[in-house]
Amino acid sequence: MFDRFMVNMVRRMARKRLGKDIAPLETIATHPGVMVPYAKFSQALDKTSLVPAQLKVLAQVRAAKLVECPF
Numbered sequence: 001m002f003d004r005f006m007v008n009m010v011r012r013m014a015r016k017r018l019g020k021d022i023a024p025l026e027t028i029a030t031h032p033g034v035m036v037p038y039a040k041f042s043q044a045l046d047k048t049s050l051v052p053a054q055l056k057v058l059a060q061v062r063a064a065k066l067v068e069c070p071f
Contacts, residue, residue, distance in 0.1 A: 006032065010039060024069050034067055 007029040014022050028035045041063060045056055 006035060010035065024064070024067075027069055028067055031067065038063060038067065 011025060014025055028038055
């Protein structure tokens with residue numbers, strides 16, 4: 001039940017922020033143990049400006065590989 005609540009909350013936040021549903025969210029939602037750390041990681045990347053843009057992209061690609069994102 002808590003997992004479903006978290007998925008719905010993250011989905012609403014993404015929809016509010018991006019204006020649409022994002023497909024990778026469905027993949028992450030199937031692994032609740034990955035969803036919360038991934039969300040924290042994503043927020044940390046958004047907040048920091050100390051990390052070069054190329055490193056941010058590399059980290060995003062690595063995270064996508066970890067959750068086996070097909071995109």
